[in-house]
Amino acid sequence: MPAMAETPHYPGEFVLRGAEVLDRSGRRRADVVVRDGLIAAVGDALSAPLVLDAGGCIITPGLVDLNAGVGQPGFEETESVHSAARAAALGGFTTIVARADTNPVIDCAAMVKEIVALGADAACRVLPAATVTVGAKGERLSPLAELAALGVRFFADDGRGIPDARLLRRALEYGAALGVVIVQFAEEPSLAAGGEMHEGMWSSLLGIAGIPSEAEEVVVMRDLALARLTGGHLHFRTLSTAASWAMVAGARRRGLQVSAEAALHHLLLSDSACAEFDPATKFRPPLRPEDDCRALQAALAAGEIDCLVSDHTPHSVQDKEVPFGEAAVGASGLEWLVALALSELTLVDARDGGDRAAIPVGLAELIGALSWKPAALIDPAHRGLIERGAVADLTVIDPTATWVLDPRLGASRSRSTPFAGRALRGRVRHTIVRGVPVVIDAVAER
Amino acid sequence: MKHLLGIAGMSRESLDELLVLTDSFAEINARAIPKVPALRGKTVATLFFEDSTRTRLSFETAAKRLSADTLSFSVSSSSVKKGESLRDTALTLEAMRIDAVVVRHGSSGAPWQLARWLDCSVLNAGDGWHEHPTQALLDAFTLRQRFGSLDGLRVAIVGDIKHSRVARSNVWAFTALGAEVVLVAPRTLLPPSLEGWPVQMSEDLDAVLPTVDVVYLLRMQLERQNEALVPTLREYTARFGLTVDRAARLADRAVVLHPGPMNRGVEIAPEVADLERCLVLDQVANGVSVRMAVLFKLLAGADGSTASEELDRAGNG
Incomplete structure (x- = not known):
């Protein structure tokens, strides 16, 4: 009987049939056979004991979100490792990196093990990030080596950043030999203090205290110099301005080990979205002017954005049913990210109408920033190929499915999103994690 | 409505x-x-x-x-x-x-x-x-009572415009009703951007005063000094306060408005506050x-x- 109970209800071997494969090497017609957690074969007219229909779909290497708040421990009424992982899997993510800005924060081995244990039977792979400093207080370094040995790759004092240049220097120096990534939340506290939205035309009209672009840019400027000084791997959280991305691109051309992520909302919404005082439009960094949105779209189209993230930040309803100035920052995003990006940024096929991006993003560039590029930041050996022998982390996207974003139907416990009601085109149909279909026909199996 | x-x-x-x-x-x-x-x-x-x-x-x-x-x-x-x-x-x-x-x-x-x-x-x-909005309406009404119409009036709004809901409402009300508005403040007390605002701006109150029909003074709060927005209230008064000397340079028909409560001695001299041309009590009644x-x-x-x-x-x- 125990053996029966433990028998997985998913098939050990199946074929994804009828789709196109899109990976680092390009796009082509192919079926994919998955067996025992690995890709067993890729080719034409393959068969297996079970067929998962993928007709008209695109199969990509599993999507990866480097910036997802899971609310656990400390904010379980808004999210849990399991609910976030389910939302992520429904959104096509096979791996998420859980932010460490929990309560208490993830800054010691016991906490890391706790998240790993919670994630063991979650719908997708959940990798814990940890804080750079003990308690994220910006005073002493967390035990980076001990945590790295437990598999932590990203260290971030989220929501606060590391304002102290000397401390950031030490973290980069100490972390360089460990192969870890030091993540900076780029916001100069003295320039951002009290700010609730981007400082500019809209904040002036609306009478809301602003956060200038320069609050981000002065930190990027300074920390690129520290990356040069130390040789450590510096990664910037959700850079939101054109100038920030230009500086990162320049630093990379000079050979610095620097990466950065963009949050989808910074590509899709400008600060004018705050004009109705909807707390769902309150983010940190704040939504920037239209020019910055366009610049980020162009950077994504040009393949200059290392990774696109959800910046999934769960909140309870009461944290958002308050005046704009008192509202918590951030929104729920894991479940809809790829559909929103496909709908608003790409030209998958000939369509008309809708708010198209000025510069349509190629599907390969979009999926690259959601899949093999962030995967390579987690594991530099990751090849980003759908090939025989690779771990079967796969996302199957139906690019023509139409639906409407209704946060009440989401798997996340958090419902706040500025995109509620948007008509979407493109939907995750199946998500395969380590060879297990955790989402079949847009329904979570876990 | x-x-x-x-x-x-x-x-x-x-x-x-x-x-x-x-x-x-x-x-x-x-x-x-x-x-x-x-x-x-x-x-x-x-x-x-x-x-x-x-x-x-x-x-x-x-x-x-x-x-x-x-x-x-x-x-x-x-x-x-x-x-x-x-x-x-x-x-x-x-x-x-x-x-x-x-x-x-x-x-x-x-x-x-x-x-x-x-x-x-x-x-x-x-x-x-x-x-x-009701402050702007009562201010517009007070000016309409005095001048018959706001058409062609030139209004200086002086002071902490950045933090002022009164200024934001009044700019729209006055300009919609035909007046011309000039904001007078140091750069630190102006909104970060005036894009889309139908106004002129100046940092020179002495140059502006003889040209206006209305001086609208805003309340200046002590805390602005602590936020390094102005060096001291004393310096603010020296540059932007409506002193007796400055009031004497106003056009004959010019009036002074203030949303209250006034900081006598900061944005407005006590003697000026008691002049007939200062319409503060009309504003309250209206x-x-x-x-x-x-x-x-x-x-x-x-x-x-x-x-x-x-x-x-x-x-x-």
Whole structure:
């Protein structure tokens, strides 16, 4: 009987049939056979004991979100490792990196093990990030080596950043030999203090205290110099301005080990979205002017954005049913990210109408920033190929499915999103994690 | 017109209509018994998340002179202090079947959010740094009373414009009604961007003063000095205060307005505050008339009769 109970209800071997494969090497017609957690074969007219229909779909290497708040421990009424992982899997993510800005924060081995244990039977792979400093207080370094040995790759004092240049220097120096990534939340506290939205035309009209672009840019400027000084791997959280991305691109051309992520909302919404005082439009960094949105779209189209993230930040309803100035920052995003990006940024096929991006993003560039590029930041050996022998982390996207974003139907416990009601085109149909279909026909199996 | 949330976006026609309506209520306020039954049976709640005795009293007086019942929700002694959300507070009020809520809130946009959640009328009595529409209407009314019209008037708004909901509402009201507005302040006290503002700007009060018909002084708060927005209040007064010497350089017909309460000796010299050309008390008196007009406009005639019919009845009552 125990053996029966433990028998997985998913098939050990199946074929994804009828789709196109899109990976680092390009796009082509192919079926994919998955067996025992690995890709067993890729080719034409393959068969297996079970067929998962993928007709008209695109199969990509599993999507990866480097910036997802899971609310656990400390904010379980808004999210849990399991609910976030389910939302992520429904959104096509096979791996998420859980932010460490929990309560208490993830800054010691016991906490890391706790998240790993919670994630063991979650719908997708959940990798814990940890804080750079003990308690994220910006005073002493967390035990980076001990945590790295437990598999932590990203260290971030989220929501606060590391304002102290000397401390950031030490973290980069100490972390360089460990192969870890030091993540900076780029916001100069003295320039951002009290700010609730981007400082500019809209904040002036609306009478809301602003956060200038320069609050981000002065930190990027300074920390690129520290990356040069130390040789450590510096990664910037959700850079939101054109100038920030230009500086990162320049630093990379000079050979610095620097990466950065963009949050989808910074590509899709400008600060004018705050004009109705909807707390769902309150983010940190704040939504920037239209020019910055366009610049980020162009950077994504040009393949200059290392990774696109959800910046999934769960909140309870009461944290958002308050005046704009008192509202918590951030929104729920894991479940809809790829559909929103496909709908608003790409030209998958000939369509008309809708708010198209000025510069349509190629599907390969979009999926690259959601899949093999962030995967390579987690594991530099990751090849980003759908090939025989690779771990079967796969996302199957139906690019023509139409639906409407209704946060009440989401798997996340958090419902706040500025995109509620948007008509979407493109939907995750199946998500395969380590060879297990955790989402079949847009329904979570876990 | 269901709500009065802000002046931005209001047409000259709708502003004019409110000012003409205000004339009628100014006449009622001049009577021996300044009370009409126009809003009998209606209930107006004031919901002030920031203390402002003057504005609250003005609204409550206006409501009572229209025979509306008033109830006053005092935030400092209420469940809001116990963590109740703005939405729950509003829904609680509405469950008492009120017809309008007059809200003052420290957070810009709060009245807009209330208007989304409530079926009753929402009157903005000041939100953050954003808008204070009845202040702008009473200021416009005061100038209209003095000059007949705002057309062609040149108005200097002087002081802490960045943090001023009064300035934000007045810029839209004055310019919509035909006046020309020049903002006079150090760069630190201006909004970060004036893109889209139909105004001129200057840092030289002495150059501006002889050219204007109206000097609108804003309250200068001590805390701005601590935020390094001005070096000292003394230096602020030296550059931007309406001193006796500066007042002497005003054109003969020029007037001085201030939303109150005044910091005598900071933005305005005590002697200037007492000049005939300083219309501060007219502003206060007109505040009641303007708020009567707004309440009447929003709440009367809901049973199908027109505003003018209602007002005729009110005037005869």
